[in-house]
Amino acid sequence: MSMSTSELKEIARKCRVEIVKMVYRAQAGHPGGSLSEIDLISALYGNYLRVKPNEPNWDDRDRFILSKGHASPGMYAILAEMGFISKEDLESYRVLGGICQGHVDMKWCPGVDFSAGSLGMGLSFGMGCAIAGRLSGSERNIFVMLGDGEIQEGSIWEAAMAAKHHELGNLKVILDRNRIQNDDFCVTQMRMFDIPAKWQSFGWDVMEIDGHDMDDVVRGLDFLVNNNDNPAILIANTIKGKGVSFMEDNPAFHGAAPNDEQFKLAMNELGEVMS
Amino acid sequence: MSRMAATRDGYGQALLDLASNQKVVVLEADLGKSTKSLHFRKEYPERTVSCGIGEQNMLLTAAGLASSGYIPFASTFAIFTERAFEQMRNGVARPNLAVHLCGSHGGTHTGTDGSSAQSIEDLAIFRTLPNVIVLHPSDDVSTRVLTNQLAEMNQPSYTRTARNKTPVLYDGREEEVIIGKGITLKEGNDVAIIACGVMVSEAMKAAEQLAENGVAATVVDMHTIKPLDVQLVHKLAQSCGAIVTAEDHNIIGGLGGAVSEYLSSNIPIPLERVGVNDRFGESGQADEMLELMEISSPYIAEAALRAINRKK
Numbered sequence A: 001m002s003m004s005t006s007e008l009k010e011i012a013r014k015c016r017v018e019i020v021k022m023v024y025r026a027q028a029g030h031p032g033g034s035l036s037e038i039d040l041i042s043a044l045y046g047n048y049l050r051v052k053p054n055e056p057n058w059d060d061r062d063r064f065i066l067s068k069g070h071a072s073p074g075m076y077a078i079l080a081e082m083g084f085i086s087k088e089d090l091e092s093y094r095v096l097g098g099i100c101q102g103h104v105d106m107k108w109c110p111g112v113d114f115s116a117g118s119l120g121m122g123l124s125f126g127m128g129c130a131i132a133g134r135l136s137g138s139e140r141n142i143f144v145m146l147g148d149g150e151i152q153e154g155s156i157w158e159a160a161m162a163a164k165h166h167e168l169g170n171l172k173v174i175l176d177r178n179r180i181q182n183d184d185f186c187v188t189q190m191r192m193f194d195i196p197a198k199w200q201s202f203g204w205d206v207m208e209i210d211g212h213d214m215d216d217v218v219r220g221l222d223f224l225v226n227n228n229d230n231p232a233i234l235i236a237n238t239i240k241g242k243g244v245s246f247m248e249d250n251p252a253f254h255g256a257a258p259n260d261e262q263f264k265l266a267m268n269e270l271g272e273v274m275s
Numbered sequence B: 001m002s003r004m005a006a007t008r009d010g011y012g013q014a015l016l017d018l019a020s021n022q023k024v025v026v027l028e029a030d031l032g033k034s035t036k037s038l039h040f041r042k043e044y045p046e047r048t049v050s051c052g053i054g055e056q057n058m059l060l061t062a063a064g065l066a067s068s069g070y071i072p073f074a075s076t077f078a079i080f081t082e083r084a085f086e087q088m089r090n091g092v093a094r095p096n097l098a099v100h101l102c103g104s105h106g107g108t109h110t111g112t113d114g115s116s117a118q119s120i121e122d123l124a125i126f127r128t129l130p131n132v133i134v135l136h137p138s139d140d141v142s143t144r145v146l147t148n149q150l151a152e153m154n155q156p157s158y159t160r161t162a163r164n165k166t167p168v169l170y171d172g173r174e175e176e177v178i179i180g181k182g183i184t185l186k187e188g189n190d191v192a193i194i195a196c197g198v199m200v201s202e203a204m205k206a207a208e209q210l211a212e213n214g215v216a217a218t219v220v221d222m223h224t225i226k227p228l229d230v231q232l233v234h235k236l237a238q239s240c241g242a243i244v245t246a247e248d249h250n251i252i253g254g255l256g257g258a259v260s261e262y263l264s265s266n267i268p269i270p271l272e273r274v275g276v277n278d279r280f281g282e283s284g285q286a287d288e289m290l291e292l293m294e295i296s297s298p299y300i301a302e303a304a305l306r307a308i309n310r311k312k
């Protein structure tokens, strides 16, 4: 029973509200990359990922590996939306003892499959999960979300080469191509030229979409799940900070929290009625 | 109240001080805003090399620059310097190339980013590399002075700085800060507390708490972990007869490790090591982390009493 694109959009909107609230409450964290990834994550959890919120450690679940683990508010928001964790748990983001650690951590939070925070590690980890799935005769899929800054790490390309060598058709990457990294725009920090061509030359199947157009996102995720012979990557063109005007395409909101006034404005823009 | 500042700001300042030397080159791995090399980048873009998010590449690029007569200063978070550890070992330390690596946001004090960002092993691992100087200054002034001195050294270095502000200790006392020389901040004959980084001001607080109970403690800022100021350690062992080390780092292998290695071979006396007790951190505010890890000033004071008791 799959959700319509308008239902998925509403999930994403609600997640955006929670993302901004989390970062505002903590006065720390990473809103930009959480807001750029959230349409993709909402559709993935809404219609594709085979997981059981009441049985987060179900052996044969699909895996979702948020390799860009700083964008954790996006993941916590969807985990709460799907019922892996509660809405109250979101208040523990970056709070001592809270399950919502600064970076997603499989030791702390149900539904998290990878302890992230150091960039460039999730694809190799996903490869291990993909080989394990194959060894155990399972059809499960392994999804790995990467950032475009993150793919500057050499280890990403070690994994890309190896995944093709091992013909891991159950390994599926979503690239959040928001064109901004920590200090600045990617073009300033490290020009990456033709990203689709790079993955193609490593033997991957590649599709490019608009990561905020829900119809396009659904087409892209269909492509990933129906492509089981070859490792595949969905390159989603996104806008960092999408949905909050002053955060959009603004490197300053990679890792910064809104102040009181900005918070109200953001809630307003996201259609959240404040008491 | 004394001035508060973060050691990483001292690093940023030092790079500007050094800029008049045309051989100084700065390397970044997309964390210049955080490590504070951004000030240099803004003023001297032509002598700043952006390596993207690629720490391993950064370290060996720095090695190549050093082999060609340049003086490279490379920085990232302390934790991500570890990603390039083997590059540092084989490509920098082994040929003894004067690459200066700075890891900011070291220790659990770095706070709510959580365990993935809290390096608690950097001092230990870099200390095991021959030729490498290891520094962990306690305030922005000493960080600035020490970083300036590094440019004169013909060997590689690793400097850990911290993210958050702590009390400034050396305004107007710049000439006391010398690589390889511990600084005695307070003198007392019952016990010596040897600390580094953010723990130096905790050690000063502990000494005050001890003084209230009639215990006189020496406090030393051991900003250079390697080469360790063994003359000073020896002297303290003789004059106090008991030592406490304090660091925001695993108790294995860091300052405590260095001091215990010296003492056990040369002048065995009671030593208590205050540090992260071989566990990972988690998300929390800087002060909450020092509590959770049981390394804040009361824990140092307790350790001092334990060390003194063991003298008998």
Ligand SMILES: Cc1ncc(C[n+]2csc(CCOP(=O)(O)OP(=O)(O)O)c2C)c(N)n1
Pocket: A030, A032, A033, A034, A036, A068, A070, A071, A117, A118, A119, A120, A146, A147, A148, A149, A150, A151, A176, A178, A180, A181, A182, A240, A254, B029, B030, B031, B053, B080, B083
């Ligand atoms: C190995 C490593 N180096 C540096 C960092 C610090 N860091 C955190 S986020 C970030 C930028 C990430 O950019 P991108 O992958 O594009 O993520 P997004 O824009 O989606 O947030 C950096 C450099 C890190 N987490 N890991």
